[in-house]
Amino acid sequence: xxxxxxxxxxxxxxxxxxxxxxxxxxxxxxxxxxxxxxxxxxxxxxxxxxxxxxxxxxxxxxxxxxxxxxxxxxxxxxxxxxxxxxxxxxxxxxxxxxxxxxxxxxxxxxxxxxxxxxxxxxxxxxxxxxxxxxxxxxxxxxxxxxxxxxxxxxxxxxxxxxxxxxxxxxxxxxxxxxxxxxxxxxxxxxxxxxxxxxxxxxxxxxxxxxxxxxxxxxxxxxxxxxxxxxxxxxxxxxxxxxxxxxxxxxxxxxxxx
Amino acid sequence: xxxxxxxxxxxxxxxxxxxxxxxxxxxxxxxxxxxxxxxxxxxxxxxxxxxxxxxxxxxxxxxxxxxxxxxxxxxxxxxxxxxxxxxxxxxxxxxxxxxxxxxxxxxxxxxxxxxxxxxxxxxxxxxxxxxxxxxxxxxxxxxxxxxxxxxxxxxxxxxxxxxxxxxxxxxxxxxxxxxxxxxxxxxxxxxxxxxxxxxxxxxxxxxxxxxxxxxxxxxxxxxxxxxxxxxxxxxxxxxxxxxxxxxxxxxxxxxxxxxxxxxxxxxxxxxxxxxxxxxxxxxxxxxxxxxxxxxxxxxxxxxxxxxxxxxxxxxxxxxxxxxxxxxxxxxxxxxxxxxxxxxxxxxxxxxxxxxxxxxxxxxxxxxxxxxxxxxxxxxxxxxxxxxxxxxxxxxxxxxxxxxxxxxxxxxxxxxxxxxxxxxxxxxxxxxxxxxxxxxxxxxxxxxxxxxxxxxxxxxxxxxxxxxxxxxxxxxxxx
Amino acid sequence: xxxxxxxxxxxxxxxxxxxxxxxxxxxxxxxxxxxxxxxxxxxxxxxxxxxxxxxxxxxxxxxxxxxxxxxxxxxxxxxxxxxxxxxxxxxxxxxxxxxxxxxxxxxxxxxxxxxxxxxxxxxxxxxxxxxxxxxxxxxxxxxxxxxxxxxxxxxxxxxxxxxxxxxxxxxxxxxxxxxxxxxxxxxxxxxxxxxxxxxxxxxxxxxxxxxxxxxxxxxxxx
Numbered sequence: 001x002x003x004x005x006x007x008x009x010x011x012x013x014x015x016x017x018x019x020x021x022x023x024x025x026x027x028x029x030x031x032x033x034x035x036x037x038x039x040x041x042x043x044x045x046x047x048x049x050x051x052x053x054x055x056x057x058x059x060x061x062x063x064x065x066x067x068x069x070x071x072x073x074x075x076x077x078x079x080x081x082x083x084x085x086x087x088x089x090x091x092x093x094x095x096x097x098x099x100x101x102x103x104x105x106x107x108x109x110x111x112x113x114x115x116x117x118x119x120x121x122x123x124x125x126x127x128x129x130x131x132x133x134x135x136x137x138x139x140x141x142x143x144x145x146x147x148x149x150x151x152x153x154x155x156x157x158x159x160x161x162x163x164x165x166x167x168x169x170x171x172x173x174x175x176x177x178x179x180x181x182x183x184x185x186x187x188x189x190x191x192x193x194x195x196x197x198x199x200x201x202x203x204x205x206x207x208x209x210x211x212x213x214x215x216x217x218x219x220x221x222x223x224x225x226x227x228x229x230x231x232x233x234x235x236x237x238x239x240x241x242x243x244x245x246x247x248x249x250x251x252x253x254x255x256x257x
Numbered sequence: 258x259x260x261x262x263x264x265x266x267x268x269x270x271x272x273x274x275x276x277x278x279x280x281x282x283x284x285x286x287x288x289x290x291x292x293x294x295x296x297x298x299x300x301x302x303x304x305x306x307x308x309x310x311x312x313x314x315x316x317x318x319x320x321x322x323x324x325x326x327x328x329x330x331x332x333x334x335x336x337x338x339x340x341x342x343x344x345x346x347x348x349x350x351x352x353x354x355x356x357x358x359x360x361x362x363x364x365x366x367x368x369x370x371x372x373x374x375x376x377x378x379x380x381x382x383x384x385x386x387x388x389x390x391x392x393x394x395x396x397x398x399x400x401x402x403x404x405x406x407x408x409x410x411x412x413x414x415x416x417x418x419x420x421x422x423x424x425x426x427x428x429x430x431x432x433x434x435x436x437x438x439x440x441x442x443x444x445x446x447x448x449x450x451x452x453x454x455x456x457x458x459x460x461x462x463x464x465x466x467x468x469x470x471x472x473x474x475x476x477x478x479x480x481x482x483x484x485x486x487x488x489x490x491x492x493x494x495x496x497x498x499x500x501x502x503x504x505x506x507x508x509x510x511x512x513x514x515x516x517x518x519x520x521x522x523x524x525x526x527x528x529x530x531x532x533x534x535x536x537x538x539x540x541x542x543x544x545x546x547x548x549x550x551x552x553x554x555x556x557x558x559x560x561x562x563x564x565x566x567x568x569x570x571x572x573x574x575x576x577x578x579x580x581x582x583x584x585x586x587x588x589x590x591x592x593x594x595x596x597x598x599x600x601x602x603x604x605x606x607x608x609x610x611x612x613x614x615x616x617x618x619x620x621x622x623x624x625x626x627x628x629x630x631x632x633x634x635x636x637x638x639x640x641x642x643x644x645x646x647x648x649x650x651x652x653x654x655x656x657x658x659x660x661x662x663x664x665x666x667x668x669x670x671x672x673x674x675x676x677x678x679x680x681x682x683x684x685x686x687x688x689x690x691x692x693x694x695x696x697x698x699x700x701x702x703x704x705x706x707x708x709x710x711x712x713x714x715x716x717x718x719x720x721x722x723x724x725x726x727x728x729x730x731x732x733x734x735x
Numbered sequence: 736x737x738x739x740x741x742x743x744x745x746x747x748x749x750x751x752x753x754x755x756x757x758x759x760x761x762x763x764x765x766x767x768x769x770x771x772x773x774x775x776x777x778x779x780x781x782x783x784x785x786x787x788x789x790x791x792x793x794x795x796x797x798x799x800x801x802x803x804x805x806x807x808x809x810x811x812x813x814x815x816x817x818x819x820x821x822x823x824x825x826x827x828x829x830x831x832x833x834x835x836x837x838x839x840x841x842x843x844x845x846x847x848x849x850x851x852x853x854x855x856x857x858x859x860x861x862x863x864x865x866x867x868x869x870x871x872x873x874x875x876x877x878x879x880x881x882x883x884x885x886x887x888x889x890x891x892x893x894x895x896x897x898x899x900x901x902x903x904x905x906x907x908x909x910x911x912x913x914x915x916x917x918x919x920x921x922x923x924x925x926x927x928x929x930x931x932x933x934x935x936x937x938x939x940x941x942x943x944x945x946x947x948x949x950x951x952x953x954x955x956x957x
């Protein structure tokens with residue numbers, strides 16, 4: 001028994017600030033999925049946000065400080081997993097670039113980077129799970145969030161795992177790989193343009209004929225859910241982890257119409 | 258041309274409410290994206306060619322001074338002339354001087370973004386020289402007194418009804434009752450009008466997609482053939498090109514040519530790829546007597562050796578804007594200067610200053626689709642972020658945004674404090690969300706709630722709930 | 736200081752360019768002109784190469800026709816003009832491969848000499864070579880094949896010898912280098928891939944923008 005415990009992959013969950021504050025159930029779904037797949041999961045208390053708001057606003061100094069704290073908090077783990085392609089990519093791809101030429105932190109960020117994964121690709125590519133034990137009678141359409149898709153290559157993994165959910169049908173939308181217009185602070189700084197982009201997205205979602213919208217990033221989900229609800233759509237919006245974990249008891253993002 | 262980049266926000270709101278424009282912008286998505294995908298999929302070596310293209314340009318840029326010297330030497334050997342222009346004004350003056358000394362009255366012009374960058378048409382007109390744009394799209398917008406809204410499809414913002422009205426307004430020598438509804442009729446009319454201009458012109462100006470150091474040649478690619486008629490019929494051919502257009506050899510140009518048309522229009526090769534070297538030879542029965550090249554710097558040499566050097570790999574294919582959700586929403590004119598879309602968001606601040614062009618690198622979701630299709634693997638989002646960093650360092654972004662960011666960062670760097678406030682604030686906000694579980698309005702969230710509902714937090718934060726779960730586990734095990 | 740020196744100095748300063756061996760790398764590259772990647776489809780055997788050229792040409796709206804020898808050319812040109820209801824008149828330069836055919840065998844056909852002045856419905860050129868991978872014709876300026884013939888007539892008829900159809904662009908460029916000498920080019924080298932076209936009105940593709948509306952290729956096998 002002792003031996004088994006030792007060989008279980010030790011995962012540090014990077015919750016992400018949006019999941020922490022707005023939708024904790026995504027975090028618990030992530031924990032369940034990884035525990036079911038044989039991991040032992042811990043959540044270091046010394047985490048806040050990946051630093052993207054500062055990073056994408058050009059504030060490199062604050063970003064570095066946040067990155068250092070995050071790296072230090074997660075160095076003890078075998079893996080660092082986040083239920084977000086955007087935050088995972090920040091940790092994995094952008095942290096090392098922040099410390100180029102730094103005698104201490106360049107290598108620390110590099111080592112840290114190797115351990116970082118987005119949740120669904122971690123399950124599919126690293127743990128190589130073939131399916132999940134979940135049921136849901138629904139037709140879902142899946143939006144490819146940009147960072148996960150283009151920086152981490154996440155496209156087939158969620159679709160493959162969703163296919164194993166009993167009773168779930170997938171109806172692909174047009175332009176699933178096109179941005180939803182969220183873009184972090186972009187959606188409030190350039191709200192008119194963001195609105196035009198998300199309007200195109202919700203019309204593609206409606207045309208797909210699904211009753212549920214799934215994606216792997218809560219920021220995009222809140223943006224699309226907020227727009228769908230403003231338009232009076234009854235389509236339910238959920239994080240893909242909730243469906244894969246069979247944890248769909250909570251009301252969907254933004255509640256039901 | 259007047260720079261309106263500082264009012265990008267206002268421009269974009271106007272663009273979003275312009276029904277004609279919005280209809281025309283649908284053609285960008287329909288006309289370019291699928292064609293490019295098909296062409297790229299049909300060439301298994303495409304990604305390897307991208308690596309080669311990048312390597313060629315990186316090598317050239319690292320030795321740019323030497324290749325420019327080699328290029329100049331070969332142009333001279335072939336009987337041509339090279340003029341060096343540090344600024345837009347220098348370039349204009351060189352061309353005006355050529356016109357003056359050769360008694361030029363009419364200039365035909367092939368499509369050139371450098372010509373836009375140096376605002377050449379205005380200068381020619383002021384000097385009493387008549388410029389005639391011959392690329393169909395450029396011709397149309399010249400009639401309208403507009404500027405290109407796309408670097409390879411200058412009139413993509415227009416619908417054919419608008420073009421018909423312009424032709425009727427300007428081509429008054431033609432019968433007023435002529436039929437002009439179909440696309441073909443419009444094309445035929447423009448062809449006939451411009452055919453006469455080619456023969457009238459004393460001097461023809463083209464841009465260049467490549468300058469070849471090995472041979473002293475300039476290369477242009479077009480589909481219409483206008484760039485060819487522009488250079489072979491007048492007495493003088495003037496090429497205007499920026500310094501980063503140089504490649505070492507014909508073989509290097511060949512590698513990049515395989516990327517260019519596929520990325521731009523989804524063609525495997527443009528209809529006309531033309532290599533021009535010097536003036537006509539003694540035995541040539543046609544072609545220009547004189548060949549001049551105006552080499553423009555205009556700020557590019559200052560980009561070398563900086564984090565923006567990679568932008569100089571750009572081959573102006575337009576794929577980044579064809580795939581950009583922001584460009585799809587607002588079109589090219591909103592960007593407020595010559596270069597729109599993601600490449601413009603990086604290049605414009607480099608050329609006119611980040612104080613004027615600062616909006617452009619900010620108006621991006623960082624979706625990365627531009628980088629994913631860029632044939633030269635230019636990390637466009639990364640460079641837009643570099644501009645944001647320069648702005649932040651210089652304190653150019655608005656005080657409110659700065660202050661908000663700094664206070665947020667203060668908490669983000671202090672997990673315990675952050676957690677303390679979140680543990681009160683978030684459950685309270687959740688309560689406010691009521692039975693609907695969302696907000697239609699919230700103070701300080703107007704940018705969000707203007708167009709969307711804001712989902713309410715579920716309840717207590719994840720970290721609160723997790724701490725409780727761990728505490729329970731401890732109790733059970735002890 | 737001249738604009739030239741100012742620009743070059745700025746470039747050198749920005750690149751932090753010391754003297755060193757930079758020049759050697761540049762000279763070597765210009766001398767050797769290394770070939771890059773040649774797509775597999777550009778590396779076919781002779782017969783397949785011509786077939787690929789025809790297929791690629793068709794994709795870009797060119798038409799092709801095989802001829803057994805140059806002797807068949809006058810009849811084929813006359814026949815093309817008749818089929819398009821064009822006047823029996825053809826513009827061409829002094830290329831001996833064109834002039835060697837017996838044009839007098841088509842007494843009704845007028846042969847116009849030299850560069851085009853814009854009044855010709857049809858022009859005939861002999862290509863230097865062709866590129867199978869993209870269905871491209873390669874022509875160069877000179878008295879044999881004036882460049883104006885490539886652009887001013889409504890119909891451009893081009894002869895290419897099957898043996899000159901290369902698989903890839905680089906092979907034709909190497910042939911040009913052999914023909915004119917290292918670093919030397921004709922005034923104009925035209926690579927032509929289909930008839931003239933434009934998509935500038937609502938991105939709808941239309942043939943015949945400024946150059947020829949039709950491009951017809953005679954592939955001479957003999």
